[in-house]
Amino acid sequence: MLTNSNINPMTLKQYQVLRMAVAVILGVIFSQTIIFQNYLVPIVAVTVAMLVLILAKKKVKGVIADERDYAVGGKAALLTIQIYSWIAVVIMFFLYTKRELYPSYEAIAITLAYSTCLLMIGYGLIFRYYNKIAFLDKKMIYTVLFIVAFVAVVIFGLRLLSGEDDWICSNGQWIKHGQPDFPAPTVECK
Amino acid sequence: MANGSNTASRISPRRLLNVNKGMENKIKELRTKLNITQEELAKLSGVRRETIVFLEQGKYNPSLKLAHDVAKILKVKIDDLFKF
Numbered sequence: 001m002l003t004n005s006n007i008n009p010m011t012l013k014q015y016q017v018l019r020m021a022v023a024v025i026l027g028v029i030f031s032q033t034i035i036f037q038n039y040l041v042p043i044v045a046v047t048v049a050m051l052v053l054i055l056a057k058k059k060v061k062g063v064i065a066d067e068r069d070y071a072v073g074g075k076a077a078l079l080t081i082q083i084y085s086w087i088a089v090v091i092m093f094f095l096y097t098k099r100e101l102y103p104s105y106e107a108i109a110i111t112l113a114y115s116t117c118l119l120m121i122g123y124g125l126i127f128r129y130y131n132k133i134a135f136l137d138k139k140m141i142y143t144v145l146f147i148v149a150f151v152a153v154v155i156f157g158l159r160l161l162s163g164e165d166d167w168i169c170s171n172g173q174w175i176k177h178g179q180p181d182f183p184a185p186t187v188e189c190k
Numbered sequence: 191m192a193n194g195s196n197t198a199s200r201i202s203p204r205r206l207l208n209v210n211k212g213m214e215n216k217i218k219e220l221r222t223k224l225n226i227t228q229e230e231l232a233k234l235s236g237v238r239r240e241t242i243v244f245l246e247q248g249k250y251n252p253s254l255k256l257a258h259d260v261a262k263i264l265k266v267k268i269d270d271l272f273k274f
Binding site for chain 1: 236
C-alpha cells in the first residue's frame with residue numbers, strides 16, 4: 001500500500017540532522033523572542049517543531065530508538081534528576097542565606113526549591129504510574145485520577161511559586177501587592 | 191553455605207539493572223556461521239546496529255523478547271546462545 005510514509009522515506013542520518021537543525025532554529029527563535037519579549041512566537045515555534053519532527057519520524061525507515069536506548073535513557077534521566085536536585089538544593093540554601101544582601105535572591109531560592117519539589121513529585125507520580133497503575137484492569141480510571149492529581153500538583157506548585165507579594169501593572173503604574181521584597185520591575189507598564 | 195541460587199539473590203538490583211554489563215554469548219560466532227551481518231541481524235530483530243554490537247561484546251543484557259528473537263534468527267535456543 002502506498003502511504004505518506006513510503007513516498008519519500010527518510011534515513012536515520014537525515015532525521016538526526018533535521019532534529020539537530022530544528023533544535024538550533026528553536027534556540028535562535030527563543031533567544032530573539034526573549035530579547036523582543038514576545039512569548040507567543042516560541043509557543044507556536046515549539047508546536048510547529050513538534051509537528052515537523054513527528055511527521056519526519058513517520059518517514060524514517062529503520063529503528064530510531066530500541067530497548068537499549070530506553071534503558072540508557074531511563075538511567076540517564078534518573079541521574080539527571082538526582083544531580084539537578086542536589087545542585088538546586090545547595091544553590092537554594094546559598095541564595096537564601098544571602099537574601100539580606102540581595103532581596104531578589106529569596107525569590108530565586110524559592111523558585112529553585114519549588115521546582116525541585118515539583119520535579120521529584122512528578123517523577124514519583126510517573127514512576128508509580130508505570131510501576132503499578134499501567135498494569136491494572138481499571139487502568140482508565142486510574143489514568144484519569146493520575147492526570148487530575150498531576151495537574152493539581154502543578155497548579156498548586158505554580159500558585160505557591162507565584163506568591164502573594166508582587167508588583168501589579170495597573171493604569172500604566174506598578175502598584176505594590178502585599179509586601180514584595182524586591183523593587184518594582186524596570187520594564188514599562190502598559 | 192553459598193550455592194548458585196544464593197549467589198543470584200545476593201546480587202544487588204542496581205548490579206542486575208546495569209545496562210552496560212551483559213552476559214557472555216555466542217552471537218558473533220553463530221552470526222558469522224550463518225553469514226549474517228550485524229546490520230541484517232539488527233534489522234531482523236528490530237533494534238539498532240549498535241545494540242547488536244554491545245550484545246556481541248557482552249556489554250548489554252537484552253530483554254527476554256530480544257534474546258528470544260535473536261536466538262530464533264540464529265536458529266538456536268536461548269540457553270545455547272548465552273552463557274548463564
